[in-house]
Amino acid sequence: MEAERRRRIVVGVDDGSDSALAVRWAAAHAAAVGLPLHCVYAEFNPYTMAAGDAGIPPALDLGMSRSDTDRVLSDAMRIASEVAPSLDIRAHAEPASPATLLLGEAKMSSLLVIGNHGAGVLSDLLLGSVCGTVAARSACPVVAVRSRLTELDQLAPVVVGADGSEVSERAIEWAHKFAAWHDKPLRVLHVCRRGRGDLDQARAYTEQLLDRCAHPGVPVSTEFVDGEPAEVLAGEAENAYLLVVGARGHGVASGLLTGSVSHALLRQAPCPVAVVRKQVVLQPV
Incomplete structure (x- = not known):
């Protein structure tokens, strides 16, 4: 129902x-x-x-x-x-x-x-x-x-940010479905804040997650980067069909925190941005 x-x-x-x-x-x-x-x-x-x-x-x-x-x-x-x-x-x-x-x-x-x-x-x-x-x-x-300043290539990917959290799991799951719906490649960008992440552990975790939510026919590429998430993802958004990020979002204040990655990308990204909260209901289509 x-x-x-x-x-x-x-x-x-x-x-x-x-x-x-x-x-x-x-x-x-x-x-x-x-x-x-x-x-x-x-x-x-x-x-x-x-x-x-x-x-x-x-x-x-x-x-x-x-x-x-x-x-x-x-x-x-x-x-x-x-x-x-x-x-x-x-x-x-x-x-x-x-x-x-x-x-x-x-x-x-x-x-x-x-x-x-x-x-x-x-x-x-x-x-x-x-x-x-x-x-x-x-x-x-x-x-x-929002409006774009440049034309987009037909093969522009859906880009999703990941950090190994439950929040990014939801974002990856939805991004995979979206890429399948629109016949787009999926690019998973796992960003560890500088000096604060184990890239080998992140790689294993993200690859297991992608195996669980894979959709036939969706080409998937992954990259593991050491950097600031908002900065890295904003750069990737230049050539993305859609940028997908997760958010914890427990109230109005969560959307107003200028330090949050999702809020920063809503302000900065030159492509459409999808925000998938941990609490949302994801619907099968």
Whole structure:
């Protein structure tokens, strides 16, 4: 029953350019896995809703534009249908903050897709309040999509970061499935912080894990690197189709810690980033 209830892809939409990118990405993924796509829009009014609603500082909300709900949703459905004409596409809006709406939708979804507004002081605050909050608390994996500056090779891999923890096990498991869904090679990058890891032990552990979750037809390469995880993975993201990372994420604060690898990569990586929390439910497709 739980698995059936979650068999849909959800994308959060607004009137920004990253929203259109997120819809295109979500539609392509929904078509690849054969699931319906739900486009959701938060009708947020800071004058009528509680200032403490999850993830939105009131001072920032007062500067957000009011979008026409029907236009935003119809544009999202049109963009999705252009990507996948036969896709089952639905749309709805709710009176809530973006973070609150998306976290609620995540409880009924197999994947949540959102736009990533990139770098800068203002977007750092917005990222911490919406994208970071959702990634840290979501009940399903989250993909943050941003525009790329370079064209991507068709053989661009799915890259997943590993560190030998239970958190990275979940990330590797999901990344393996994603690579199979999209017919992409998988690149597993096991990063040990400088001087703080046993690469031989890490190699044995990661290879055993890959044997357990292998998907036929998915080429897999592994590399074991001594370095800073965020720095190494951000470099790999330059040529990645998708970067997958794990996160512990036990609450709002987890998404706001600037030192966390997943949060740093949401800010820095030039490709879409998937965050798979230890606590999420992974759905078979």
